[in-house]
Amino acid sequence: MGDTLARVFSRSGYHVFTSQDYESRVRGGHNTYQIRLSDRPVTASRTVVDIVVAFDREGVTLHEKELSEIGIIIYDPAMLGETFERPNFFSIPFVDLAVKGGGNKIMANIVAIGAVLGMLGMGIELLFDVLLNTLRKKDEDTVNKNKMAAVAGYNYAGHNCVQCAFSVVQLAGQKMLLSTNDAIASGAIASGCKFYSAYPMTPSTGIMLYIAGKAKEYGIIVEQAEDEIAAINMALGASFAGIRAMTGTSGGGFALMVEGLSLAAMTETPIVIALAQRPGPATGLPTRTEQGELLFALHAGHGEFPRVIFAPGKPEQGFFLANKAFEISQKYQIPVFILTDQYLADAQWTVEQFDLDGLFHNEYRTSGEAECSGRYMRHALTDNGVSPFCIPALTAGLVVTDSDEHDEEGHIVEDAATRIKMVDKRLFKKLPLIRQEIEPPLFYGNGKPEIIIIGWGSTYGIMKEAVDILSKQRSIGMLHFSEVYPLPATDKFDYLGMLRGAKMTICVEQNATNQFARLIKTETGFECSVLMSRYDGRPYLLEEFLGELHAHIG
Amino acid sequence: MPTLDDYKGQTPAWCPGCGNFSILKVFKEALVELGVEPHQLAIVSGIGQAGKFPHYIRCNTFNGLHGRSLPVATGIKLANHEMLVVAVGGDGDGYGEGGNHLIHAMRRNIGVKVFVHDNQIYGLTKGQASPTSMEGMVTKNQPFGVLSEQFNPMAVAVALDCSFVGRGYSGDPEHLKGLMKSAMSHKGFSLVDILQPCVSFNKVNTYEWYRQRVYRLGPDYNPEDRTAAFAKALEWGERIPIGIIYRNNRRTFEERIPVIQEKPLVKQIVPFGDLKEKMKETLKGNY
Numbered sequence: 001m002g003d004t005l006a007r008v009f010s011r012s013g014y015h016v017f018t019s020q021d022y023e024s025r026v027r028g029g030h031n032t033y034q035i036r037l038s039d040r041p042v043t044a045s046r047t048v049v050d051i052v053v054a055f056d057r058e059g060v061t062l063h064e065k066e067l068s069e070i071g072i073i074i075y076d077p078a079m080l081g082e083t084f085e086r087p088n089f090f091s092i093p094f095v096d097l098a099v100k101g102g103g104n105k106i107m108a109n110i111v112a113i114g115a116v117l118g119m120l121g122m123g124i125e126l127l128f129d130v131l132l133n134t135l136r137k138k139d140e141d142t143v144n145k146n147k148m149a150a151v152a153g154y155n156y157a158g159h160n161c162v163q164c165a166f167s168v169v170q171l172a173g174q175k176m177l178l179s180t181n182d183a184i185a186s187g188a189i190a191s192g193c194k195f196y197s198a199y200p201m202t203p204s205t206g207i208m209l210y211i212a213g214k215a216k217e218y219g220i221i222v223e224q225a226e227d228e229i230a231a232i233n234m235a236l237g238a239s240f241a242g243i244r245a246m247t248g249t250s251g252g253g254f255a256l257m258v259e260g261l262s263l264a265a266m267t268e269t270p271i272v273i274a275l276a277q278r279p280g281p282a283t284g285l286p287t288r289t290e291q292g293e294l295l296f297a298l299h300a301g302h303g304e305f306p307r308v309i310f311a312p313g314k315p316e317q318g319f320f321l322a323n324k325a326f327e328i329s330q331k332y333q334i335p336v337f338i339l340t341d342q343y344l345a346d347a348q349w350t351v352e353q354f355d356l357d358g359l360f361h362n363e364y365r366t367s368g369e370a371e372c373s374g375r376y377m378r379h380a381l382t383d384n385g386v387s388p389f390c391i392p393a394l395t396a397g398l399v400v401t402d403s404d405e406h407d408e409e410g411h412i413v414e415d416a417a418t419r420i421k422m423v424d425k426r427l428f429k430k431l432p433l434i435r436q437e438i439e440p441p442l443f444y445g446n447g448k449p450e451i452i453i454i455g456w457g458s459t460y461g462i463m464k465e466a467v468d469i470l471s472k473q474r475s476i477g478m479l480h481f482s483e484v485y486p487l488p489a490t491d492k493f494d495y496l497g498m499l500r501g502a503k504m505t506i507c508v509e510q511n512a513t514n515q516f517a518r519l520i521k522t523e524t525g526f527e528c529s530v531l532m533s534r535y536d537g538r539p540y541l542l543e544e545f546l547g548e549l550h551a552h553i554g
Numbered sequence: 555m556p557t558l559d560d561y562k563g564q565t566p567a568w569c570p571g572c573g574n575f576s577i578l579k580v581f582k583e584a585l586v587e588l589g590v591e592p593h594q595l596a597i598v599s600g601i602g603q604a605g606k607f608p609h610y611i612r613c614n615t616f617n618g619l620h621g622r623s624l625p626v627a628t629g630i631k632l633a634n635h636e637m638l639v640v641a642v643g644g645d646g647d648g649y650g651e652g653g654n655h656l657i658h659a660m661r662r663n664i665g666v667k668v669f670v671h672d673n674q675i676y677g678l679t680k681g682q683a684s685p686t687s688m689e690g691m692v693t694k695n696q697p698f699g700v701l702s703e704q705f706n707p708m709a710v711a712v713a714l715d716c717s718f719v720g721r722g723y724s725g726d727p728e729h730l731k732g733l734m735k736s737a738m739s740h741k742g743f744s745l746v747d748i749l750q751p752c753v754s755f756n757k758v759n760t761y762e763w764y765r766q767r768v769y770r771l772g773p774d775y776n777p778e779d780r781t782a783a784f785a786k787a788l789e790w791g792e793r794i795p796i797g798i799i800y801r802n803n804r805r806t807f808e809e810r811i812p813v814i815q816e817k818p819l820v821k822q823i824v825p826f827g828d829l830k831e832k833m834k835e836t837l838k839g840n841y
Contacts, residue, residue: 011841176840190833192826194819195633214836219813219822221632226658230625233618237598237629240616241637242820245629263619356834361826391820392614392630393637396593402609402617403601411564411609412617 001053001109002033003348005116006177007130009037010350012122013171017042017461019539020346024202024286030058039169043314043349043461047543050166051119053112055079064088070165074115074157076108090119090161097156101148110146114153119164124154176315176351180344180458183315184274185210187322188246189218190359193272195238195245197223197231202286203345204248204276228253232260236269240401242365242391244326248274251293252283258300261335265305267401268379268387268426270329270336272322277341279537288537289342291457291510294519297337298485304423306332306431308438309485311339313460315351317482318344320358324483327360328437332386332430339484341510343458343539365391372397377408381421385429431486438483440493445477450503451553454528456481456516459508462540466549474553484516487523499526506530506552510539556591558582563611568603573724573750574671578610580731581669588735595638598627600652602644602678604671621651624659627666634820635665635808638738645672649685649705656707659743660716664807667737667744670707671724673752674759681755691758707747708787712780712800717742719783719800723768724750725761729796736798742806749794764794771797778802 002018010016014037023029034049036042049066052059054075064073067088076094077083083091092115094108103110110131117124127150135143157164178186185207188196198208212222221238225231228249235245249257254275264271275297279290297309308328312318318340325336366372372390376397380387387408392399400410405422407413442460445452445467451474455463463478470476479495481488490496499505507517507528512535517528530552534540561582568574585595597608601620608615614637618626623641631639648656648670659666675693676682682695685705692699711719718740722730730748737744749768751761775797777783783800808814813822824832 174841176837178840182840186833186837189836190829192824192829194822195629197629216812217836218832219819219824221811221813221819223628223632225625226654229622230628230655230658233622233625234629234632236618237616237626237631238633238819239629240626241596241630241633243633243823245633259619260622263622267616267618354837356830359826359830361830363826392596393593393634394820396591398593398612398614400608400615402615403619404617410615412606 001113002035004127004130004134005113006035006348008113008117008126009035010177011126011130011174013173013175014038014350015041015175016177016348016350017044018348019045019343021538022287030056030062032063039171042465044465044542044545045539047541051116053116057082060084072119072161072163074112074119079108087163090163092153092156094153097152098149101145101152103145103149107146107149110149111153114150115157118154118157119161120166120168122168124150176353177348178315178351179206179346179348180312180315180318181206181276181340182210183318184312184322184338184340187319188272188326189214189220190319190356191323191326192244193220193246193326194243195221195223195235196247197225197234197238197245198248199225199228199231199253201250201253203278203340203342204250204253204274206345207248207274207276228256229260232257232271232273233263235271236260236264236267239269239271240267240392240399242394244270244330246272246274248276250276250278251280251296254293254296254300259302262301262303262305263403264335265301265303265307265426266403268333269401270333272325272329272336272338274338274340276345277339279535285537287342289458289510289539290535290537291341291459291515292512292535294339294456294484294511294515297339298519304427306334306427306434307485308334308336308434309339310337310482311457311484312344312482313457313480315349316354317460319354321482323359327362328434330364331362332434333389334430334434339457341458365389367391367394369395378410379406379422379425380408381425383429384433385425435486435489438486438488440488440490441479441481441495443477443479443493443495443498445471448498448501449477450475451506452476452499452502452504453478453506453508453549454499454517455508456484459510459540462542462545463508465542466545469546470549476553481516485519487520496524496526504529504553506532506549508532510534555589556586558586560592561585561611561613564609566610567606569754571753572603573673573752574603574607576724576727577669577671577730577748577750578607580727581734582611584731584734584738588738590638595640596630598623598630598639598641600643600647602647602676604642604644605647607642621647622655623647624652624655624666624668628659628662628664631664631666631808632811632814632819634818635814636818639666640738641666641668643670644677645670645674645684645686646676649707653685656745657714660711660714660745662807663717663742663804665741665743667746669734669746669748671750672707672747673750673756675752675756677752677755688758706787706790707745708799709784711745712784712787715780715802715804716745716800717802717804718744718798719787720744720746720798721796722746722748723764723796724748725764726768726770726796729770733797740801742804749796767792767794768796769793771795771799
């Protein structure tokens with residue numbers, strides 16, 4: 001229901017932000033789907049709500065206190081078994097209206113969607129369009145019954161909601177609505193990903209599902225592996241054989257992949273790993289959010305080798321960083337991470353069309369006779385540490401690699417001189433070049449702010465809204481890191497200078513130990529003056545976030 | 555046509571008398587007789603004495619991690635199913651560390667050929683029990699003898715309807731070569747368990763021990779009868795059969811994946827310009 005309503009708003013031209021809250025169970029339990037819409041960009045959830053659609057008693061208990069001054073709870077007394085006489089309650093017989101229109105009880109949802117549009121005084125035609133899309137596999141009769149249910153709710157609310165005081169602006173121009181995880185999956189496909197192997201694990205599963213849904217159209221193999229160990233090894237096999245490959249998992253699954261990560265490094269086989277974080281340790285809170293795996297991703301794997309870690313904070317970053325992850329992993333033959341989390345998996349944003357001319361589209365694999373024939377050496381020593389990477393079987397050249405230390409041809413060696421050359425090649429020659437590829441953090445704010453909020457990954461949206469509000473009275477800005485490791489150099493933008501010049505630096509993270517603040521300190525010596533952390537598995541809501549910031553900045 | 559010279563690799567670092575030498579020799583002969591060129595072949599191996607196998611031959615090689623050869627081989631085969639993909643390892647690699655992958659590779663019926671050098675002992679780590687060590691075998695690490703029952707790869711494979719199940723013996727190289735050729739010509743997943751004395755560490759299953767027990771399955775044996783195959787797979791002790799234990803014609807994994815019916819993935823790389831246009835259309839679905 002939430003998706004349908006959000007889609008109606010985004011097609012109407014509103015800026016929309018959605019978020020969800022649910023338990024780790026297949027059916028039942030109390031679930032919440034929040035939609036925020038505005039004529040200005042919205043990038044976070046709020047604690048205040050204008051319309052609550054309550055389908056169970058908990059919907060009332062939990063959300064009545066969140067109502068705004070003009071806020072209203074709509075409910076069906078028949079569903080809740082209770083009637084509320086308080087002024088901010090508006091009863092609508094969802095089920096009755098659904099059944100009277102010839103539909104069934106499940107269409108009570110559609111009645112409610114119609115009712116919300118009626119309360120807001122919006123048109124209903126766009127809802128019909130969206131329903132046609134979502135019900136495209138159903139017969140005409142079902143579609144018509146759904147439409148009738150929507151109209152019933154729409155008319156009922158329009159005629160009977162005496163307390164409704166909402167006024168909405170008319171907007172034009174529809175927007176895209178998508179989650180960051182879907183954007184990551186799209187970005188992977190747009191980068192030529194041909195193979196995705198994974199074991200389902202919340203909150204990474206959506207990436208696999210999205211790619212599987214496009215597999216036929218784009219010619220991609222998506223294989224559900226027997227475990228995460230197999231998943232990463234399969235992806236490495238496919239990558240070795242010449243195609244772009246990716247895997248995805250969450251913390252527990254990644255723990256199983258760690259050995260394979262090290263294998264990718266030793267064999268210099270490119271791989272992109274989407275690591276969708278959720279609270280740990282162990283099974284933790286399976287359907288909640290956390291940014292707890294930054295240092296795990298950074299330090300995972302036995303041995304010493306280069307890696308890159310990206311952490312998008314919004315759909316657009318998800319799309320383009322997935323593309324950059326493929327670019328960097330192919331160019332340097334290294335593992336690249338995309339860190340995402342439950343929040344980014346669930347939250348949907350409205351965005352403008354992506355500019356696809358910004359995609360990296362370079363081919364680094366070769367099957368040229370000149371490079372690959374004769375005595376081709378997979379791990380040839382070169383000035384930049386990157387060896388030509390031939391595709392096996394397409395030429396007479398043989399591609400040989402080994403998890404043991406190896407010589408240029410890829411055969412096992414134990415001698416010290418070769419060992420040193422190979423470590424230098426894999427690590428020290430590539431690293432400075434990789435570092436140059438990393439873009440500086442995004443600065444948002446004016447001039448040289450006295451207060452700077454620092455964050456990475458999924459806190460982008462909440463930080464931005466806070467800066468929008470607080471900058472009216474305070475000198476405040478934000479630095480958001482989406483390319484988190486290696487830390488960006490300061491030659492393009494001296495963010496360290498900016499941080500050192502600020503009176504207060506507040507590092508915000510969804511983990512208990514402020515992992516990114518520790519990373520900055522380790523790499524640069526800079527220490528944030530205030531550390532804000534949240535580790536209850538819930539994302540920051542705007543009012544809470546502002547409250548906590550005020551406690552620090554006064 | 556390829557010659558034995560084309561397959562000449564590095565000099566093996568195995569113990570003198572190791573069964574691996576004859577396995578390597580007949581494997582090369584089998585490839586030459588099948589007309590496989592070195593660049594058409596990929597060998598994936600894990601860790602162990604058998605894991606070094608691909609270095610001693612010339613071919614595309616991925617010498618990966620202990621127990622993980624099958625998922626890597628699966629990935630290679632899915633990317634380019636026109637290649638001959640062979641996974642080589644020992645009994646620890648294939649039946650211990652990699653047991654789960656073996657089960658699921660059989661289920662998929664991916665066209666990978668697995669040759670397990672089964673010496674019933676851990677050689678590289680110098681003499682601990684393996685999954686196929688016989689019950690009661692005493693080692694430094696199993697001073698009271700092996701307590702677990704011996705793993706029976708043939709019976710497990712027949713139970714899982716593995717599409718090619720064979721057993722060879724390194725002491726009967728001519729027979730082994732024929733078996734390898736049959737396995738590599740079979741289109742589905744092939745498991746070949748190769749009995750092999752370990753002259754350094756296995757003092758139970760010696761050349762003499764095998765000589766008294768191993769016999770070739772005759773022409774009257776029908777490997778397509780699954781019930782008979784299961785009985786044959788259970789035969790161990792006084793008499794040990796070698797040959798094709800079981801075979802079926804299940805459709806392979808590659809044959810059932812729609813996107814690779816015309817050509818392998820590696821030959822379907824879409825030009826980036828086309829990809830960009832296609833993605834523009836896909837993104838419209840988000841409105």
